[in-house]
Amino acid sequence: MSDQSSETKQSVNFKTLLFFFIPLGFSASLVTISHVIINSTLARAPNPAVVIASYSIAMSLFGIMERCAVILRQTCSTLVRDQISYRLMRNVTVYVLTAILFLSLVIAYSPIGRSFFSILLGVSDEMLQPTIEAYRVLMFVTIFSGIRCLYQGVIISNLKTKWLTIGMMVRLAFMSFIAWIVLANDWVNHGYVGAYIFLAGMAVEALVSSLEGRIIVKELPPKKEKHPIFQQSQIFRFYNPLLIASLIAVSIPPTINAVLGWSTKAEIAIASFAVAISVVHLLNSITSYIHQIVINFYKKDKKQVLHFTIIVSLLPSILLTVLSYTPIGTWGGLENIIGVSDELLDQSILTLRFFVIFTLCFPWVDFCNGILMIRSQTKVMSFSQIGNVIATVAALLILIYTVPNGGGFIGALAQSIGFLMELIILLYFLNMKGKNAAISLWLKNNIRRGGYRMIKG
Structure with missing residues (x-):
């Protein structure tokens, strides 16, 4: 595809761009608040240094895995314009998330993971098991993040960006509620507590995105005229370089x-x-x-x-x-x-x-x-x-x-x-x-x- 496409040229006013962009920028800024909620909750643990450290180290690996899922958003928003391209994109998402889950399970439940954390990341023997237990929860956050990004791509390409802000605000409210329950019952004693709060928030955001995304998908045309995406290999040719670039950036x-x-x-x-x-x-x-x-x-x-x-x-x-x-x-x-x-x-x-x-x-x-x-x-x-x-x-x-x-x-x-x-x-x-x-x-x-x-x- 070239930017010199045959799409109809038309003027776009500044107000349209602003209304499209503000919810995106606002939702991106709100992401930082979710981590503040988790860290402020873990800081109230009896031994906060160990608890926060185990969660933070597990998050460093989670960040690498999530990059593979997050770029599904760009891929979807660029390539999905009809029912055919959506189904192809959905299949690619299933393949990518299955591969991520398989690799995460190997890291979380085999000696490979213990070696990764202890040798490559320098985790001490005392911190090793708490870190692995935190990652065993975080690996499921990646799956919900991928589902969220698939439908957010559809939402963005159809200019309904307010739903990203709505999803993020629901996520923050739910995370705050879970954090309040955890603190009220004095359950903050392990790094995986923060991972569970994160998992709950991401699952709720994925639910909001999928509910709105599915409505939009039903309204897409069966086959858009002149839309060039009709094979799964085309999506992988777009996705794979993004993946490589993201992993290099890590x-x-x-x-x-x-x-x-x-x-x-x-x-x-x-x-x-x-x-x-x-x-x-x-x-x-x-x-x-x-x-x-x-x-x-x-x-x-x-x-x-x-x-x-x-x-x-x-x-x-x-x-x-x-x-x-x-x-x-x-x-x-x-x-x-x-x-x-x-x-x-x-x-x-x-x-x-x-x-x-x-x-x-x-x-x-x-x-x-x-x-x-x-x-x-x-x-x-x-x-x-x-x-x-x-x-x-x-x-x-x-x-x-x-x-x-x-x-x-x-x-x-x-x-x-x-x-x-x-x-x-x-x-x-x-x-x-x-x-x-x-x-x-x-x-x-x-x-x-x-x-x-x-x-x-």
């Missing part, structure tokens, strides 16, 4: 933490980076659905989508600049809300300042990825992610050697450089695509003219 956070561990004050460096990246993720969540704007509106009105992206893309950078260069961030945000102080506060503020480049690049990387999705050129995303990883690692090694006492800003600057490199690679490929299309059009026109002259002659 390697960046642990690499940054590992290198920061070599710095002069490792604990301060790692902690300040963790505090700063949590703030940045919250701000970037506003623009994390730019690709959906591109998928659903770029073919209709490129100019308006571009203008909208320019305006929205500046919000995280402006907010981050205010937080990192004014007393609002120091006193109102990090010190009183997050609770950091002294040297950690100073290092966190410094780290935030070096993330401004990252927040400038992030929305445009998502924008470019959206264009690649509508062109079905998702393979390019694997190359751009590899470029990101190489640039990040190179910057980390250079910075840790030249500024060993730099603290968390080493990770922030390295990750910013990595995203800048990813954006450059994406722009290069998109530019080459544009040039090739122009050359093809020129050749086509000249061949036609030449043929006409030969016939006339």
